[in-house]
Amino acid sequence: MAITSANQLELLQTAEAVAREKMIDPGLVVEAMEESLARAAKSRYGSEMDIRVSIDRKTGRAKFTRVRTVVEDEELENYQAEFTTESAKPYFMAPKPGQNAVWMRDGAPITEFSGTAQVGDTFVEEVPPVEMGRIAAQSAKQVILQKVREAERDRQYEEFKDRAGTIINGVVKREEYGNVIVDVGRGEGILRRNEKIGRESYRNGDRIRCYIKDVRRETRGPQIFLSRTAPEFMAELFKMEVPEIYDGIIEIKAVARDPGSRAKIAVISYDGSIDPVGACVGMRGSRVQAVVNELQGEKIDIIPWNEDVPTFLVNALQPAEVSKVVLDEDAERIEVVVPDEQLSLAIGRRGQNVRLASQLTGLDIDIMTEEEESARRQKEFEERTQLFMDTLDLDEFFAQLLVAEGFTTLEEVAYVELDELLVIDGVDEATAEELQTRARENLEAQAKAALDNARALGAEDSLINFEGLTPQMIEVLAKDGVKTLEDFATCADWELAGGWTTVDGERHKDEGLLEPFDMSLEEAQHLVMTARVLLGWVDPTELEEEDAEGDDLEGMEEEQA
16 A cells, blocks of 8 residues: 555544544544554664654645754764764755755754754655555554554543542443443543442442542553542532532541441531531531432431540540540540440440541540449559558558559659648658658669669679669660660660551550650650760760751741741
8 A cells, every 4th residue: 555545635534533533632643643654664664764754734645754863973873864974964965956855953944054064963855655565554553543542541641630539420331340330421430349338239321429539540541440438538528518618618627437337527617607517417407418318328427626636536426425535645545434324335336436436536545434444443542552551561541541642653752742741631740751761762672672683684884874774674674685785775766665556557556665664755765875875886966966957947847837
C-alpha cells in the first residue's frame, strides 16, 4: 500500500472518528499515525536514520523527511543522523531548486549561509514516501492502537485524579468474584467486596453511589477504587444533606463506622446560634434519615465534639452513662467507670459501642464498673496500709490514717514538709519527726541492700557513681546485664523509659527497665547523652548547639502560633 495512492483525507477522517469514539483529542490520533508511518519508513530506509513524518491537518498529506543534526566532534555516534561541523560544510548552503531541503536553527529556517553550521542546527531533507506492505501496515496499526489506548488512559487519569475524596454516581456493569465494576462515565471504577456494606448485591444496570477512595495510574490503565464503607463516605453524604456543613458553619471532626450496623459522627458548630446535632438530624430526622437510607439502615449517633477529651469521651459513649473518667495522656489510654447496670450498654453488642468510641477519640478505652473500681481502690488501700505497717512499724489504724491522707510511698513520708504530717489527727511534732526518721532509715537500708546486690551482680563503679541513678535503678540495670557506664551509654531511651509501638494498627506496650521508677523519656534521653559525653563519644559543644537550635525552633513555632 502506497501512502500517495491512498485517499489523503481518509487519514484525517479516520483520526476524527477514532477521537470521537474514544473521547480524546484528534491531534493525539494524528500524532500516533505520524509515529507509526515514521517507524515503517525506518524499516525501509534504515533504523539508524532519523526519519520523521508530518501529516497536514488540512489536506491529510503525509510528508516524510530525513533529519540530520550538527553535534560536537566527540559526541558523534550516529553517522546517519548526525553531522560534525566539518562534515556539514558541503551541505551548508541554500538548497538547490527542487531539492526540498532546508536548514533549521532554533526552530526557524536559515536564510543566511555565511560561516559554518553551528552545533544544534538541523538539515531537514524530504524523502520519497514508502510503500507499506502487509506486515508494515499491521505494525503501523498496532502502534496507532497503542497510542490511542495510552491517550485514553491519560485522559481518564487526568479526569479522575482530582476527584479522589468525592462521591460519584455510577451504573453497575457487571460483578466479578464479588467485586462490582461500575460505569462512572468516561471510565470504570471497581468496588471491592470488602468495600461493600454488609451483604449488598447489585444487578447490571443498578444505579449506585460510591466514594472515590483512590485513583492510581497503572500499566493496564488508571484504576478507580470505590468504597461504600469508608468513614469519609458518610462525611461526604452529610455534607450533601446538611447545608451548614457544606458552608463550613458546622465541621465534622471525626467519624467511626461499623459499616451497615452502627456509626458515630462528631460535629462542632462555629456559630453559637446553631445546634450542630440538631442541624445534622434535620426536621423530624429528615437529614439523617436520608443518610441512613443510603447506608442500608446503618444507625448513626451524632455527637457534639469537645476539646476536653474526657467530656468528649462521655459524649461518645452515649447512650451509656459514665460515672468517672481517668485519662493517661502519655499512654494514650483512658479509664471509664460506669454504673454496674450500664456496663453492657457502654460496651455494646460485641464491643461495638466502646470500639466506635475508641476510633472516634483515638484512645484505648478500658471500661470497668463502679464495683470493680471500688475493689481495685480497696486493694490499693490495703497494699499501701501493709507497706507502712511493715516498714514503719505502725499499727493498722495509724497506717490507714497515712494512706487516707494521700501518702502512697515511703519517700513521701520521709521527705514531705513536717506540716503536712501534723494535719493528721493525733500526730504531734515529735511523732511526725519519728515517722520521718523511721522512713529515712528504711530507705537507706533498702538503698544499701540494693547497692550491695548490684555489686554482687558485677556493677562497676563507673555506673554506681554516675549521677542520676539510684541504687535500686543500678540493681535493676545490673540484673539486665547493664553493668558499666559504657553499657548504659549504648541503651536507647525507650529501653529505659518504655514506650508504645504500633503494629498493624494496634498499640503494644514496650516495658522500660527504669519505668517502675517513673522515669520519663526526656529524663532517659538526658541521662544517656550525659553518659556519652562523659565517655567522650559526643562533643558537648555540638550538643549545646543542637539544644540552642531546638530552642530557636520552639520559639519560632510559638511566634507562628
